[in-house]
Amino acid sequence: MNTSQPTILVFHPNQSKEYAACIHDYGFTSVKTASTPEEAENQLPGTEVILGWNFPTQLLHKPAASSVRWFQSIGAGVDDLMADPSIPENLPITRIVNQFGTYISEYVFTFLLYLLKDVPRIRQSQIDRSWDPFTSESLTGKTIGIAGIGSIGAEIVRKARAFDMDVHGLSFSGKQAHLVDRHFTADEWEDFVKELDYLVLTLPLTRATHHIVNRDILSAMKSNASLVNVGRGELIAEEDLQAVMRSGHLQAAVLDVFEKEPLPEDHPFYSMPNVYITPHLSGPSTTEGVSHFFVENVKRFLEGQPLHGLVDRKRGY
Amino acid sequence: MNTSQPTILVFHPNQSKEYAACIHDYGFTSVKTASTPEEAENQLPGTEVILGWNFPTQLLHKPAASSVRWFQSIGAGVDDLMADPSIPENLPITRIVNQFGTYISEYVFTFLLYLLKDVPRIRQSQIDRSWDPFTSESLTGKTIGIAGIGSIGAEIVRKARAFDMDVHGLSFSGKQAHLVDRHFTADEWEDFVKELDYLVLTLPLTRATHHIVNRDILSAMKSNASLVNVGRGELIAEEDLQAVMRSGHLQAAVLDVFEKEPLPEDHPFYSMPNVYITPHLSGPSTTEGVSHFFVENVKRFLEGQPLHGLVDRKRGY
Missing domain, CATH: 3.40.50.720 (NAD(P)-binding Rossmann-like Domain)
Known part of the structure; x- marks a missing residue:
């Protein structure tokens, strides 16, 4: 593992610890977790990468978020994020692809x-x-x-x-x-x-x-x-x-x-x-699948390669 | 169509006319039908090829059946025929393959x-x-x-x-x-x-x-x-x-x-x-599918080529 590891924040209302454990198993040691907007705000300073589900996006405009350089969404669809005026225009957003x-x-x-x-x-x-x-x-x-x-x-x-x-x-x-x-x-x-x-x-x-x-x-x-x-x-x-x-x-x-x-x-x-x-169950996000996809993307991020699932903000996906 | 057409007997308890019509549509004109053992016995003289389902096999040893040169079974499984001592040992039997x-x-x-x-x-x-x-x-x-x-x-x-x-x-x-x-x-x-x-x-x-x-x-x-x-x-x-x-x-x-x-x-x-x-419905015999298979086999029969689905009597299928 590269010694220059990014500081990662995992946000998920009820599974942040599971995702963090999975990512940790891949050799990343600088992984923080949050499950509520308050926790997220406390953890933001120094965070470079967010892996998030239902993230409180209004935080992204606060000074605490100034170190964030990339947002990886958990899920294939990002229509909610695209409709959200809180997302800074220049923040790269990626979605999960090839998993579902x-x-x-x-x-x-x-x-x-x-x-x-x-x-x-x-x-x-x-x-x-x-x-x-x-x-x-x-x-x-x-x-x-x-x-x-x-x-x-x-x-x-x-x-x-x-x-x-x-x-x-x-x-x-x-x-x-x-x-x-x-x-x-x-x-x-x-x-x-x-x-x-x-x-x-x-x-x-x-x-x-x-x-x-x-x-x-x-x-x-x-x-x-x-x-x-x-x-x-x-x-x-x-x-x-x-x-x-x-x-x-x-x-x-x-x-x-x-x-x-x-x-x-x-x-x-x-x-x-x-x-x-059926109750929106056709394409389940498994912790393992999402973590694997994310970790591969982190490696690309560190090496300066194009990220997988990068959203074209104009196109909307 | 070759002018030397074989005389075909279709035996089926309730669909013999449908099969015969299908085979006729392929250009075969010498097609007889039977739905009961009595009808079959009357139609046997001169019959060279039988296409049959639940055929009254005891007839195959009678003199009326002496012209029969090949028996095509409707169906993929021929276990019933193999267990039947009425089937003459040297009569070629074929089953339907590649249809189901x-x-x-x-x-x-x-x-x-x-x-x-x-x-x-x-x-x-x-x-x-x-x-x-x-x-x-x-x-x-x-x-x-x-x-x-x-x-x-x-x-x-x-x-x-x-x-x-x-x-x-x-x-x-x-x-x-x-x-x-x-x-x-x-x-x-x-x-x-x-x-x-x-x-x-x-x-x-x-x-x-x-x-x-x-x-x-x-x-x-x-x-x-x-x-x-x-x-x-x-x-x-x-x-x-x-x-x-x-x-x-x-x-x-x-x-x-x-x-x-x-x-x-x-x-x-x-x-x-x-x-x-499920009530034995996984591999339905369609009249069209079976007739097509049979007609292709009749052509091979006329040309002296090996028949498709020829049963190995020793092996049992």
Whole structure:
């Protein structure tokens, strides 16, 4: 380990000690922790790097934060930070990338297969002690469209290939367009969705993607298509989706993220038979995974190399 | 189409007309159908090729069957025919191969993911309108063991690769041993199963595989491992499995095939919480798929090429 170690502050409401222990195990000895805004303010002087979740960002403008040179967010989405005027414009912010693809792609195929093979019918037959063979379809030849082809989208593409699906994609940058059979740009949403059997949202939430999936887009989808949202709740105009699901236009909506989380107990989604709700669990941040990613980034930071997951403030992710 | 067409008899208790129409669409005009033993006996004279499901095999020794030169079974398993003394020893029998891998591998991953991601807990939370996030595991790095590496097993291997699993295999022939990370032979069952997270049975039923998965093998498995049977019910000593599942030794048994089918209404499996029953639906024979396979084989038959799926009578599959 390089002797010139940066002073690290880990902020997490209830897991700061676990992250610190993990980072310490990698040989970093100058690691402080805080779980409340007060603790954070006390620990800030001398801190060069923050690893934070729900960090009290208003502290970043105080003199105590003048030594902070980089902020690593715990999580793939930084829409909350981008919308936060407290973040100094020149402070580099990084987000976690390449950590969630495995889990989120497994989540997507769990539900695609659960619905396709009609597992609820199978389970009910067992309860009824009835022998009810039926033929279900195959994913082979079905078309999946992935909106957002970052590290998560790319992993969904890879698994879709193993299921011999046709893979379409829409992205703003077009950087990974080569991964998909057909690529669409941000002004081709209707063309993109109209041939899909499955639309999967993995987009970051930015001003450009807020409520991008509205009534027009949902109506342009095939009536037997299904929607999966593992990005952010605000990508979808939820009231429009409610109306569409009530009309029976789509076969299923599988939602891991919502405009308001936790989803309020009285939300209509809970009782809609074609809506499948999961409590924002598709891409869990494991302490080990995040710490490993962070430590690799610290090494790059010390060596002056470009950081992984560096957020483009203008683009918003 | 060659003008020397063979005379084909399609026998199926309730779908013979559908198969015949499909085969006719490929340009074969000499296609007869039968749905009962009486009809079959009347149609046999002059028949050269039989495409059959539950065919009344006792007819094959009658003089009316003297023109029959080849029997194509509808289905991947021919254990019933092999056990049937009515089948003339020199009659070539073929089974369907390369048709079921897609469906059966989808079935396997449907249940692996359903269990791993605890979909029942997720669905119950929605019913309870409760926001209950939890962390589940990933298939990455888990070990799947496939007993029987034919065309079905090979397709399971391919999908397991996309989920970054460690893939072990056991086979009698060893012909496709190169597909798996570790290959075991038929006398290494205990070594094979003891490190697995998932044991998937795709073996044919023969004298050598009957009740091959018995109490000793089940007990050698890890207590948190799961078993999936998409081969034949008789591969497992069902009474042993009942005892093991009652003891809580395995996490789950997913069974698509049983010693007696339909599974009797009073069978204890129905009410065992860690046993997942499906009514022999994992590998559906579609009329189109079977007809396509058969027609390709008829062309080979006419050209004197080796038939696909030719059964080795000694080996039993």
